[in-house]
Amino acid sequence: MDYPGFLQRLHEGISEPSGSGRHKQIITFDKPHQYRECLSYLRKLKPELAGLRQVQSARLIRALIAPFPAGDRLGKYHNGVTVEEDTRMKIHAETAHIPKAERNLPMPWGVKQVRAYKAWPSSTGNRIRIGVIDTGADFQHPDLRHSLGRGINLLNRTMLPYDDNGHGTHIAGTIAASNYDGGMVGVAPRALIHPVKAFDYNGAAYVSDIILGIDWCVLNRVDIINMSFGMKSRSKALLDMVNKAYHNGIVIVASSGNEGKRRSIDYPARYSQTISVGATDKYRRIAPFSNRGQFVDVYAPGEKIISSWIHGRYHEMSGTSMATSHVTGSIALLLSLRPELGPAEIKALLKRTATPLRLRKSNGRSSISTKLGEVDAFRLMQEGTK
Structure with a gap:
């Protein structure tokens, strides 16, 4: 998986104007090593990609939580990850x-x-x-x-x-x-x-x-x-x-x-x-x-x-x-x-x-x-x- 590309797309989505509506999305990694590698890149890229500072991690279920434009499901980066639209309760x-x-x-x-x-x-x-x-x-x-x-x-x-x-x-x-x-x-x-x-x-x-x-x-x-x-x-x-x-x-x-x-x-x-x-x-x-x-x-x-x-x-x-x-x-x-x-x-x-x-x-x-x-x-x- 192209983790830098995935995180770049995440940063761009977070940084887009929110006129079309913005919802948090829960991005869960299927395999532990994928989650660890992505977290490693996330730490490296946060200083230069400001949008990534809004990403939160839930380590117990290998998930990242990020605000993202409504309807955008991260496209080709679905391989190896499950993306769930956040909901209110x-x-x-x-x-x-x-x-x-x-x-x-x-x-x-x-x-x-x-x-x-x-x-x-x-x-x-x-x-x-x-x-x-x-x-x-x-x-x-x-x-x-x-x-x-x-x-x-x-x-x-x-x-x-x-x-x-x-x-x-x-x-x-x-x-x-x-x-x-x-x-x-x-x-x-x-x-x-x-x-x-x-x-x-x-x-x-x-x-x-x-x-x-x-x-x-x-x-x-x-x-x-x-x-x-x-x-x-x-x-x-x-x-x-x-x-x-x-x-x-x-x-x-x-x-x-x-x-x-x-x-x-x-x-x-x-x-x-x-x-x-x-x-x-x-x-x-x-x-x-x-x-x-x-x-x-x-x-x-x-x-x-x-x-x-x-x-x-x-x-x-x-x-x-x-x-x-x-x-x-x-x-x-x-x-x-x-x-x-x-x-x-x-x-x-x-x-x-x-x-x-x-x-x-x-x-x-x-x-x-x-x-x-x-x-x-x-x-x-x-x-x-x-």
């Missing part, structure tokens, strides 16, 4: 507002419902590291002072992953808030969250930023990755990166989506390497907005969840995003005591220890499901430590 949360009973704390109803407090005498998630790929986190929030570790801002690597949306802070609070004096407490209050800011203030991100976020989580040896977002289309590059994390022993928890679908869920939750999560209400019924069906592994509280918010505040949100954070915190409680457990073992334990759901019938009555369950943090820890 959104966070999985519905309306957000400041509730009237804003201080219905310190323990929100979801944390009570999963029985996390019963596990705390044995485990609070101590030293479990969680990568939350989201909108960032509010580092000044009093409930998160002891819960946030080093992270990364993929939108501006010179800045800390500060949250300018609120969604990431909300997720962080449910997982690991630890303000026992006047604030709120999350499912695993001694776990450590590493905020990975991939989403902008509108709650939108590119697949390529998710890939780079997972790459960072693997290289920084987190134990769990929380992914409260999704999209309708599948991405081979994202699947490859999820696979890398899975085979590195990282538990990946992903939300199913909020369209109320009965037979389909969003990606990446639909990948079998993840633990896919649907949302329930206070009565252990599937929330009307939650995607459901055979691809959902477990359900968790996701309707009218109060948690931390930017500027030191609290908001109420609904969505499978909120459900996912309850499952992530529950897994952290178990992993703190059994760090050797792998992703497949944890998924099986979650299903086995879940509390049966109530299903709505057409006549208005409800029945108990024998197949669908809501996460039970206490029972998960009990069974997982036998």
